[in-house]
Amino acid sequence: MKLLVTGAAGHLGANLVRRLLWEGEEVRVLKRRGSENRGIDVLGNQVEVVEGDLRDMDSLRRATRGVKRVFHCAAQIATVEGREQEIFESNVLGTKDLLQAARENGVERVVVTGSFSACGHRPGIASDETVPFNPFAGTMPYEKSKAGVEHECLKAVVDGQDVVIATSCAILGPYDYVPSRMGRLIRDFANGKVLAYIPGGFEFVAAHDIVEGHLLAMKKGRAGQKYIISSGHVTVDELMDIYSRVLGRKKPPLRLPPKLMAVVSQVSTRVLKLVAPESPQRLTPYAVKILGQYRRADISKAKRELGFSPTPIEAAIREQYEWFIAEGQIKGKSSGPFVPGYARNGRGSKRAESATA
Numbered sequence: 001m002k003l004l005v006t007g008a009a010g011h012l013g014a015n016l017v018r019r020l021l022w023e024g025e026e027v028r029v030l031k032r033r034g035s036e037n038r039g040i041d042v043l044g045n046q047v048e049v050v051e052g053d054l055r056d057m058d059s060l061r062r063a064t065r066g067v068k069r070v071f072h073c074a075a076q077i078a079t080v081e082g083r084e085q086e087i088f089e090s091n092v093l094g095t096k097d098l099l100q101a102a103r104e105n106g107v108e109r110v111v112v113t114g115s116f117s118a119c120g121h122r123p124g125i126a127s128d129e130t131v132p133f134n135p136f137a138g139t140m141p142y143e144k145s146k147a148g149v150e151h152e153c154l155k156a157v158v159d160g161q162d163v164v165i166a167t168s169c170a171i172l173g174p175y176d177y178v179p180s181r182m183g184r185l186i187r188d189f190a191n192g193k194v195l196a197y198i199p200g201g202f203e204f205v206a207a208h209d210i211v212e213g214h215l216l217a218m219k220k221g222r223a224g225q226k227y228i229i230s231s232g233h234v235t236v237d238e239l240m241d242i243y244s245r246v247l248g249r250k251k252p253p254l255r256l257p258p259k260l261m262a263v264v265s266q267v268s269t270r271v272l273k274l275v276a277p278e279s280p281q282r283l284t285p286y287a288v289k290i291l292g293q294y295r296r297a298d299i300s301k302a303k304r305e306l307g308f309s310p311t312p313i314e315a316a317i318r319e320q321y322e323w324f325i326a327e328g329q330i331k332g333k334s335s336g337p338f339v340p341g342y343a344r345n346g347r348g349s350k351r352a353e354s355a356t357a
Helices: 011-022 057-064 084-104 141-158 181-190 207-220 236-247 258-275 285-293 300-306 313-326 350-355
Strands: 002-006 026-032 048-052 069-072 109-115 163-168 170-172 201-206 226-229 232-235
Touching (some): 084 109, 109 141, 109 207, 141 163, 181 236, 201 207, 207 226, 232 236
Parallel strands (some): 069 109, 109 163
Antiparallel strands (some): 201 232
């Protein structure tokens, strides 16, 4: 059956599409005009493309027509202020309209990507799917929008629609075309541009694992339920050690106090907002705050109900590093076209094999 993937140019979507192609699925993608779409464009005619936008209902109707299942991975991500309305329209209203278009066109099931940042936080205790999200705890617009996305999913389920939420943590792995914040970090580390870091910790998920979680949610998830998908909690010190081993470079010489970086990030954010509002920032005040919370996830539900089993984080970082080398964004010896781990020990169709390159 034909599948639709939104957000196919993003980190998760690019990995999901290639996995689906490797398994021989027929894939349609929603391509947003004006975005960085190289993750889609390099696939050529391996996927069917529908141009559109989450804020364009007619394009959502075209995208969902004739498909049986939808993976809704698209979202507007921002950790700085100033894009609240755009984030709300794309994430919350876009999800609402996509679900409506899917209902109109008889889509059997929709798996929507959630965010761990929209899960409730309990200091010192791992959070599961039952912990309420607190919108008053200094949360950013993106977090609030993803909580709104879940609300729209549950409203649709009450109306009889089959919707499951697969909640993602910070993704590590290949096909990071944009690239993501973590992609920029490993690229800069490899190129000797990371001179300092701050202690902290967060939940990370291998690209292979979050894709697997979405496939399992589509196959086994219960309608109206959400499942947290994570490969494990990693501190920044541990992350720097892994980078050092995988990349063959020494750790950054400076380990800065979080309080100092909180002040520095606030000043740099204000300056960049004025002189270069589109410039990506490695550490925003929000990022410093989140790292200092050492958020942990309880993935017992995904293990119990979906059969999810996490893979090693270091393997995901190694794949991410190898992919950046193959792309020429990190200096290193390339072994040829990149092939993801799941495809190295198996064979698919010619179409699927070319999708891994």
